[in-house]
Amino acid sequence: MLPQASTIAPHIDSLYNFIFWISLISFVGVVAAMVYFIIRYHRSRWDPFKTPYITGHSAMETSVSVGLFILVMVIFAWGWKDYKKIVSPPQNSLEISVLGHQWFWEFEYANGKKLTNELVVPKGRPVKLIMSSADVIHSFFVPNFRLKQDLVPGTYTTLWFQATQTGEHPVFCAEYCGTGHSKMLAKVKVVEPTEYARWEKEEKKEKGLNPAEVGKELFTKKGCNVCHTVTGQALIGPSLLGIFGKNEELADGKKIQVDENYLRESLMQPQAKLVKGFPPVMPTFQGTLTDEEVNAVIAYIKSLK
Numbered sequence: 001m002l003p004q005a006s007t008i009a010p011h012i013d014s015l016y017n018f019i020f021w022i023s024l025i026s027f028v029g030v031v032a033a034m035v036y037f038i039i040r041y042h043r044s045r046w047d048p049f050k051t052p053y054i055t056g057h058s059a060m061e062t063s064v065s066v067g068l069f070i071l072v073m074v075i076f077a078w079g080w081k082d083y084k085k086i087v088s089p090p091q092n093s094l095e096i097s098v099l100g101h102q103w104f105w106e107f108e109y110a111n112g113k114k115l116t117n118e119l120v121v122p123k124g125r126p127v128k129l130i131m132s133s134a135d136v137i138h139s140f141f142v143p144n145f146r147l148k149q150d151l152v153p154g155t156y157t158t159l160w161f162q163a164t165q166t167g168e169h170p171v172f173c174a175e176y177c178g179t180g181h182s183k184m185l186a187k188v189k190v191v192e193p194t195e196y197a198r199w200e201k202e203e204k205k206e207k208g209l210n211p212a213e214v215g216k217e218l219f220t221k222k223g224c225n226v227c228h229t230v231t232g233q234a235l236i237g238p239s240l241l242g243i244f245g246k247n248e249e250l251a252d253g254k255k256i257q258v259d260e261n262y263l264r265e266s267l268m269q270p271q272a273k274l275v276k277g278f279p280p281v282m283p284t285f286q287g288t289l290t291d292e293e294v295n296a297v298i299a300y301i302k303s304l305k
Contacts, residue, residue, distance in 0.1 A: 100133040105171065107119045
């Protein structure tokens, strides 16, 4: 039995065990019924030239169908309850960026520290991973946490967990991504909160800027400040102050929440979702910004509280 090293792991195991035992009992029942009917209604016990006519039983057929439907709905409701827990990270989560490459994992912290194939997190604190891929589809899989999420080029996916056991927990790529797929290994190193605070202080970058500061420089360098302010005042484009997490009304009347994917799409395909009241004049940054630079610009916009 794998260790249940996250808060969601016991819930996933409970549902899995329920489905396993229901399936096992059903399998035994079906096989037992087959053996019984083979023996009880074997042709040698009847006229070999006449097959007995067996009528249906509407009440039994209906009760079996209803019973199976209820069972499936119980499994669905149970799974949906756990799924909502997985996709709804707490507000105070520690955010870490994950970038999948052929064939290694890159983790970047808010202070700009980057690690390769090692993710250091504190025990007992929710951790939100904001993930993307630099090349092909990868899948971030931590068996001890019972969690897995695909990384898709050109978009962001998220995964959150709260580790409950210190130690090192292996990470695998669960989506075939090329010849080095089997070697795309990493580990999640879970430490006590005090040790993490000490590690974070020791590992803080001595030189350079964190992603938000890099994004701020790019914001000016790429001329974003010509159309967007960070003070709340609208120019040619909407102000970016406090925009992250806000619901924006689009030109077609629909509303959309400003998240990482919306911001990325606005940089790469600015005409895809136009904010109501603003002209379609923003140029695309497709091909002019790297994945790291896009992450930095988004980190800067998220920091504009």
